[in-house]
Amino acid sequence: MTNKKKAYERVPYLIFYQDKSPFKETYGGPMDFGALKSHLLRPAEPKTNNVIVFMHPVGGGEYLPMITELAKAGYPVIYCQSRYPGNDTALIMEKVVIDLGNCIRHAKEKFGFDKVILAGWSGGGSLSMFYQSQAENPSITATPAGDAVDLTIQDLIPADGIMMLAAHVSRTHTLTEWMDASVLDEQDPSQRDPELDLYNPENPNQAPYSAEFLARYRAAQIARNRKITAWVKDKLTSLKDSGRPNDEFAFVVHGTMADPRWLDPTIDANERKPRWCYLGDPEVVNNGPVGLARFCTLRSWLSQWSYDDSNADGLRCAQNITVPALVVGNGADDACTPSHTTRIFDAIAHNNKEMHEIKGATHYYFGQPEQLNEAIQLCGDWMQRQGLV
Known part of the structure; x- marks a missing residue:
């Protein structure tokens, strides 16, 4: 029997880093050190x-x-976890930018790769735009909560x-x-x-929804986000005024999968399945344990979820990016719909820039x-035309 040559080799590795903080927000390990769990997928016959x-x-x-599949096609790939694997309850987006910077520096200095192509998959999209905007024009020195996280001194590549x-x-x-605009009391979501x-x-407003209802609903969603943000800021101020500046407070956000798009497929239309989302039945997910921001903390809310305060707004960050860009949407996507x-x-x-x-x-x-x-071919052709292969 002959051994079939593998298309690629998977190499798990760790990136160790030091990042001083006045309090610990990740589980386990020394106070000022962390490790990023990473996988290098090294093609047997790399194209680049x-x-x-x-x-x-x-x-x-x-x-x-x-x-x-990218690795099988001959493209070296690194998938790197942030310091918050599988748990965003205390996640600070500014610190994830530092993690991504550590990964890119390691890829170039330790593995010797010449160029880096950032691939923003799903929620990694806005992270990649946030990182690239700060790598090109660093400006952020603190989180929205006012904690010092200085990206201008990180020497991001x-x-x-x-x-x-x-x-x-x-x-x-x-x-x-996605927020449930009907929730009136954050302490009692009933x-x-x-x-x-x-x-x-029994709601008189049923799908397909009128333009008037959608406008009212979207305004109520934004108002709910801002209401939570106001409470978060008051709570943080109270903790600081009491002489406990590093204290945190955990809370639950109920009702986070009630986007009219899931019930009315004519909104932001594509080929997705009606009354469905990428996590399943949206009515179940709306109050289930895996919804976005379900379990949260004050600083994390401001950094990740606050409509007005988060620095990781991909649309604002995208305006500052100068490198070639490929944007690919999926025609039956039930998470990231066409308008995104x-x-x-x-x-x-x-x-x-190109869009497909x-x-x-x-x-x-x-x-x-x-x-x-088709997706692999699109990426490969684009990288070839941009001199990135």
């Missing part, structure tokens, strides 16, 4: 000495179809190109668009406005080899 780097604020995507793949515009905008409750069968793709593309201020849609593709390409192959 450049590397595609993926990072999601919390995600473990190192085995997703896109990651492995800019990527040479950026790919937005099934990406959303930001965590804050995505949460706000208190709801029946005319805004999408899952109330077009908003990202439109926000990129320069003209060296893959018909019928779902968010993850599970069981979709043809759509996955």
